[in-house]
Amino acid sequence: MSAPRVxxxxxxxxxxxxGPAGIAAAALVAETGRRVAVxxxxxxxxxxxxxxxxxxxxxxxAKRWLRRLERSGATVLRESSVVDIRDAEGGRFALTAExxxxxxxxxxxxxxxxxxxxxxxxxxxxWTLPGVVGVGGAQALLKAGLDVSGRRVVVAGSGPLxxxxxxxxxxxxxxxLRVAEQASPRAVRAxxxxxxxxxxSLVQAARYRLAFAKAPYAMxxxxxxxxxxxxxxxxxxxDGRTERTIACDLLAAACGLVPNTRLARLIGCATARGAVxxxxxxxxxxPRAYSVGESTGVGGVDLALVEGQVAASHILGRRVNSxxxxxxxxxxxxxxxxxxxxxxxxxxxxxxxxxxxVCRCEDVPSGALRAGWTMRQAKLYTRAGMGPCQGRVCGAxxxxxxxxxxxxxxxxxxxxxxxxxxxxxAELAVPPRTQGASR
Amino acid sequence: MSARPxxxxxxxxxxxxxxxxxxxxxxxxxxxxxxxxxxxxxxxxSVHGEPRAPLCGMGICFECRVDIDGVADRRACLVPVIEGxxxxxxxxxxx
Numbered sequence: 001m002s003a004p005r006v007x008x009x010x011x012x013x014x015x016x017x018x019g020p021a022g023i024a025a026a027a028l029v030a031e032t033g034r035r036v037a038v039x040x041x042x043x044x045x046x047x048x049x050x051x052x053x054x055x056x057x058x059x060x061x062a063k064r065w066l067r068r069l070e071r072s073g074a075t076v077l078r079e080s081s082v083v084d085i086r087d088a089e090g091g092r093f094a095l096t097a098e099x100x101x102x103x104x105x106x107x108x109x110x111x112x113x114x115x116x117x118x119x120x121x122x123x124x125x126x127w128t129l130p131g132v133v134g135v136g137g138a139q140a141l142l143k144a145g146l147d148v149s150g151r152r153v154v155v156a157g158s159g160p161l162x163x164x165x166x167x168x169x170x171x172x173x174x175x176x177l178r179v180a181e182q183a184s185p186r187a188v189r190a191x192x193x194x195x196x197x198x199x200x201s202l203v204q205a206a207r208y209r210l211a212f213a214k215a216p217y218a219m220x221x222x223x224x225x226x227x228x229x230x231x232x233x234x235x236x237x238x239d240g241r242t243e244r245t246i247a248c249d250l251l252a253a254a255c256g257l258v259p260n261t262r263l264a265r266l267i268g269c270a271t272a273r274g275a276v277x278x279x280x281x282x283x284x285x286x287p288r289a290y291s292v293g294e295s296t297g298v299g300g301v302d303l304a305l306v307e308g309q310v311a312a313s314h315i316l317g318r319r320v321n322s323x324x325x326x327x328x329x330x331x332x333x334x335x336x337x338x339x340x341x342x343x344x345x346x347x348x349x350x351x352x353x354x355x356x357x358v359c360r361c362e363d364v365p366s367g368a369l370r371a372g373w374t375m376r377q378a379k380l381y382t383r384a385g386m387g388p389c390q391g392r393v394c395g396a397x398x399x400x401x402x403x404x405x406x407x408x409x410x411x412x413x414x415x416x417x418x419x420x421x422x423x424x425x426a427e428l429a430v431p432p433r434t435q436g437a438s439r
Numbered sequence: 440m441s442a443r444p445x446x447x448x449x450x451x452x453x454x455x456x457x458x459x460x461x462x463x464x465x466x467x468x469x470x471x472x473x474x475x476x477x478x479x480x481x482x483x484x485s486v487h488g489e490p491r492a493p494l495c496g497m498g499i500c501f502e503c504r505v506d507i508d509g510v511a512d513r514r515a516c517l518v519p520v521i522e523g524x525x526x527x528x529x530x531x532x533x534x
Binding site for chain 2: 042048053079081101128131132134136137138140144145146147230231357362387388392415
């Protein structure tokens, strides 16, 4: 079988991820005339935060930055998933992407990883039922047009994300019955009172709270089970003393966000505490790769925008505006306060029963896993983390439940088309196998 | 979530073919949301045969994978609907 021809483009800077951080970095660099390509999985750039229903009004900052990106001259490759990055000869990166079902090669001197964050899903009995979605998941589906009017919804999990999601669900006509925050009331209040330095965040939170005013915001409560016949019909929540069962049509549950570090780890960038390590210029430990936004630690849209701009300044050899650096420090301090306040409580480990599915791709129940294993052993013995999502969902759960750090990244980083793999191996000039050898 | 027909802001609809049946769905949406709107519960069946449906809504979890235009295991949450799109869910694969 001969390798198919593959479209290849060559740029100065490749930005992976078209959320706020990637947009800021790409726009600033492209405005100087350098060739920039942004690769993004979605239909439109903007990331999860700036994604909006067509016809709905995007936030002002989103409009401003999306417009700036459009005028910057950067090439935006929509619906493009990066399945491999190689450090090619001559000091260039070779990215293999898939645009829909077409492979695409992007060569770049400099790489900016703005891969964002994903939700931390912690398993509980019944979490695999249709109708149980993430908190950000509910928001993403809502933004894509999901009709929730009249639906009974429970929102459960942790962190500030619960607020805009509950508000958006209520605004879309859902009956939000309860918003359960697993962090203790004390932790939440301590975090809230630290926000005096960020008054706009407080105003925003109050506005969201008003939007879902009919639902209680219950702190120190977490889900212990969801039940239903073929779909979620009810959820049981506890505060550790009493249990409360609520009938619902949709359960939005996830425990905060975790940085996406897979592509960074693939090219050998160091990570610490689950985030890509960067220096003051947003440079990773790889000399030609930068990382910006949530992949360097979950900190929100404002921090993402600042980090994108800092990286762009360094790529362009410009001095970084000192007010940007001060802003970054302050936003990072807020982010680490948030991390502490909303850390998942120990009791979340106890809700998992031996038959609770942990790895959804391979249907591996918790009881099949043994304490004392490594993630590698779990993969070998049970196939946990070996399915299409490649541990993106169960990885964070297993780290929380068993303390297993992520295993090394395997290629392709996500399910890839055979044509992409063939195209890439042709490029690598691997001698073609004879027919006999392939049997 | 809803079996009722949805209305997009613009109100435009397209026809897609789900498991061999023509269905009208809002134009400005993804395959995942269109299927949820049609009341589809089992996008796919798990290794042990359980019904699975979208979880993350953003291309991470692969729970919403379905056949689209003859290509297996595409993430329904990342594919916009277009007129005439051929979609096959677990139900359409005899599962």
